[in-house]
Amino acid sequence: xxxxxxxxxxxxxxxxxxxxxxxxxxxxxxxxxxxxxxxxxxxxxxxxxxxxxxxxxxxxxxxxxxxxxxxxxxxxxxxxxxxxxxxxxxxxxxxxxxxxxxxxxxxxxxxxxxxxxxxxxxxxxxxxxxxxxxxxxxxxxxxxxxxxxxxxxxxxxxxxxxxxxxxxxxxxxxxxxxxxxxxxxxxxxxxxxxxxxxxxxxxxxxxxxxxxxxxxxxxxxxxxxxxxxxxxxxxxxxxxxxxxxxxxxxxxxxxxxxxxxxxxxxxxxxxxxxxxxxxxxxxxxxxxxxxxxxx
Amino acid sequence: xxxxxxxxxxxxxxxxxxxxxxxxxxxxxxxxxxxxxxxxxxxxxxxxxxxxxxxxxxxxxxxxxxxxxxxxxxxxxxxxxxxxxxxxxxxxxxxxxxxxxxxxxxxxxxxxxxxxxxxxxxxxxxxxxxxxxxxxxxxxxxxxxxxxxxxxxxxxxxxxxxxxxxxxxxxxxxxxxxxxxxxxxxxxxxxxxxxxxxxxxxxxxxxxxxxxxxxxxxxxxxxxxxxxxxxxxxxxxxxxxxxxxxxxxxxxxxxxxxxxxxxxxxxxxxxxxxxxxxxxxxxxxxxxxxxxxxx
Numbered sequence: 191x192x193x194x195x196x197x198x199x200x201x202x203x204x205x206x207x208x209x210x211x212x213x214x215x216x217x218x219x220x221x222x223x224x225x226x227x228x229x230x231x232x233x234x235x236x237x238x239x240x241x242x243x244x245x246x247x248x249x250x251x252x253x254x255x256x257x258x259x260x261x262x263x264x265x266x267x268x269x270x271x272x273x274x275x276x277x278x279x280x281x282x283x284x285x286x287x288x289x290x291x292x293x294x295x296x297x298x299x300x301x302x303x304x305x306x307x308x309x310x311x312x313x314x315x316x317x318x319x320x321x322x323x324x325x326x327x328x329x330x331x332x333x334x335x336x337x338x339x340x341x342x343x344x345x346x347x348x349x350x351x352x353x354x355x356x357x358x359x360x361x362x363x364x365x366x367x368x369x370x371x372x373x374x375x376x377x378x379x380x381x382x383x384x385x386x387x388x389x390x391x392x393x394x395x396x397x398x399x400x401x402x403x404x405x406x407x408x409x410x411x412x413x414x415x416x417x418x419x420x421x422x423x424x425x426x427x428x429x430x431x432x433x434x435x436x437x438x439x440x441x442x443x444x445x446x447x448x449x450x451x452x453x454x455x456x457x458x459x460x461x462x463x464x465x466x467x468x469x470x471x472x473x474x475x476x477x478x479x480x481x482x483x484x485x
Numbered sequence: 486x487x488x489x490x491x492x493x494x495x496x497x498x499x500x501x502x503x504x505x506x507x508x509x510x511x512x513x514x515x516x517x518x519x520x521x522x523x524x525x526x527x528x529x530x531x532x533x534x535x536x537x538x539x540x541x542x543x544x545x546x547x548x549x550x551x552x553x554x555x556x557x558x559x560x561x562x563x564x565x566x567x568x569x570x571x572x573x574x575x576x577x578x579x580x581x582x583x584x585x586x587x588x589x590x591x592x593x594x595x596x597x598x599x600x601x602x603x604x605x606x607x608x609x610x611x612x613x614x615x616x617x618x619x620x621x622x623x624x625x626x627x628x629x630x631x632x633x634x635x636x637x638x639x640x641x642x643x644x645x646x647x648x649x650x651x652x653x654x655x656x657x658x659x660x661x662x663x664x665x666x667x668x669x670x671x672x673x674x675x676x677x678x679x680x681x682x683x684x685x686x687x688x689x690x691x692x693x694x695x696x697x698x699x700x701x702x703x704x705x706x707x708x709x710x711x712x713x714x715x716x717x718x719x720x721x722x723x724x725x726x727x728x729x730x731x732x733x734x735x736x737x738x739x740x741x742x743x744x745x746x747x748x749x750x751x752x753x754x755x756x757x758x759x760x761x762x763x764x765x766x767x768x769x770x771x772x773x774x775x776x777x778x779x780x
Contacts, residue, residue, distance in 0.1 A: 257725070258725075284725075284726065284729065285729065286732040286733045287736060288736060289729075289732075310689065310692060310696065312696065312700070315696070320692075322689065322692050324689070345692075358675065358676070358681075358733075359676075359686060359689060361672070361675065361729060361730070361733050362671075362673070362675040362676050362686055363689045363690050363693050364672075364726075365668045365669075365671045365672045365675075365730070366665050366669055366672070366690065366693060366697070367668070367693070367697060368668075368726075369665060369667060369747065370661050370664060370665045370668065370694070370697055371697070371704070371764060371765075371767070372664060372750065372767060372771075373660045373661030373662070373664045373665065374660075374661055374701060374704065375704075375708070375765065375767045375768040375771055376657075376771055377656070377657030377658055378657070378704075378705065378708045378768045379768050379771045379772045380653065380656065380657040380660075381653070381654075381657050382708070382768075383772075384653060387709050388704075388705040388708045388709050389702070389705040389706065389709055391654060391657055391658055392701045392702050392705045394605065394617065394619070394654060394658045395658050395698075395701055396698040396701060397605060397615075397640070398658050398659065398662070399661065399694045399695075399697065399698045400694075400698070401605065401606050401610070402662060402665055402666070402694060403690075403695070404607075405607070406669060406691060407684070407687050409666070409669065409670075409683075410673065410683040410684040410686070413670070413677070413683045414682055414683050414684055428663055430553075430579075434579065434584075434656060435656070435660070437581040437583055438581045438653075438656050441583060443772070444771050444772060445770070445772075446771075447746055448746035448749075448750060451743035451745065451746060452663055454743075455667065469666060470666075470670065472666070472670045473670040473673045473674050473683075475740070476667075476670055476671055476739050476740050476741075477674045477678075477738070477739060
């Protein structure tokens, strides 16, 4: 028989997780503070638990998908150590490493085996073979339930036993999202200033992101070795590009004030004598007081 | 017989362009201010012109790949109107739309038919079937030489007759590069703060950029229609994420000052009542004085 699973927190992502378990044939119990959110899943075969205690009691594997770790502890507060009885708690929410460690300590105090995870995709991608989720914490939970967790996405990875590693990678990887989007939105505003459709650039932007992806292994190697002396693209090249941005911002009447600190990182690298080095040397600027970091 | 082509400017990209023409069997003439840069190409079969006038005289199609439009005009300065004789000039350099218009006026004055282009990839990608180049300007040049230009990359696009459209798209699309890289470098510094290899996150970061790409058509539609009311992800969600960044920055001892203006864009959107709208509404913040833009 498939492992019974409980899903706590039925927002868009939590609902997608529960649906994936139902489709895969797992007996699925669901709970949400606003109980009405469980109804569509109950119609699809889920068991809608009346209380959080019942929800936890129903399965050996509890997957939570609330907004924060604090929300998670709040939802689980009524569940006692005896209720947990070494059940597995798998969290799938955003949070920083410190929050993840706090959650791990809480799970330890409450007698739950704890695995912290992150879904690196949108709800519509849950359950697809290529969808990435990663986990860290109690390896026995991952080993016991890896097959079940793979229902949520075929690219399921265990990062290590430190419970905050998933949060660390979540933030390290996720940190490109807002800056990349703002870069795209600026481009969108630029096209609109000429009466052009933003949709006309989507194909080009996607290819450009592919190009950036293709460079990441090279940059990672530079950073891992600390050798920035064989540049694919130099700091000075980016400094030259900044002047174009200023000109275009003025012409298109777009606020490009958000470039200022990026340009400052470039300037600090150049001032420290790294203008001819690889752009990856900005990693050192972000880390280092030697570059006049204003932390 | 294949169209004779001249390539002016033999940096890494110009050399890659010339090699692609040579490999495709085009009689290829090359010129560079520092003549020694032509030697490796001459060894591969290129005709190394002694002067820029000879270089232009050798072919009906002149492709330039210098750093700026100003550098391009400087290199071409000795070439007379009679020398140009309605030859086609195709520029492949960075620049802003105003610079491209100035270049178009110069070409008009000098009797060259002008097409401005951009290579949206690295030198190693020149000549591959999927490599994107786009062009704008004199359509007769594109029509006459499309097949020849496709030697440089299979995804060759004509954007329109305005000579600055290629520069406009170049900047609109290219604007994601630096912010995306700095996001990646911040993640790299985060992993290093824990003694982890940056290479361990490359695969995850590439998938994350794929995920971002998959959202661009949705965001473009929101921006084109101006309807931000069906959010995939809200401004408020990103504001919540900003607090995690601050916490992680402190823990990992990383300079995250570059987030401040991004967070300011979020705050201005929320202050104007768009906290529950799609994150794409930041496009309006970048454009609009109504959001307190400080342009």
